[in-house]
Amino acid sequence: MFRKYYIVAISAIVGLCFAIGGSFFSQVNAQQSPRIPTVNTNQANAVDLAFVNEAAQFGLANIMLGEMALQKSTNPSVQKFAQAEIAEQQNVKQQLTRIAPQLQVTLPTAPGPKYQALMQRFSQLSGTQFDTAYLDEGGINAHLEAASLYQREAAFGRNPSLLTVANQGLPIINQHFTIASSLTSYRFAQVPRRYNEASAPTAPSAQ
Incomplete structure (x- = not known):
């Protein structure tokens, strides 16, 4: 009888040890297990910060060039292109306005000297001269520049929100570039819809 109680007591002690030991090892494993790093949506590198400023x-x-085109041009195709360009850039502006405070960045409130000089030159043009200059600068050159800017962000940026802006913007840039090309008979390699997406290059030519 005493032997029976002795065995029961030993079993209880062993069970308690396993319970305590299991709890102890669970805590140790929890402490030693590496934590999965979380992505900080506010993180940004130098490429991100440059993108915010340049894209803004x-x-x-x-937007200002598009508004000027709506006032100066009487060509329906040019006006339609200007409206699409304004809508595109207003959407980007809204996104950057939402993201900038998270990065503690102040967005520019006016275009830089390069753009101001361009608008000054455009203000002196009218008729077909304006249409040609607007499509060449605001259509072709601007979207080649935008493609380079957005592709650089998509390739080397780190902030998830800005990467989304860049990758969503590239298809629109490609679309507007294609429209401007058709209006000016300009041909060049297509802008990839996303970074590292293959595109079929064509021989460049301009008329």
């Missing part, structure tokens, strides 16, 4: 200035300039 680019957008302001193209």
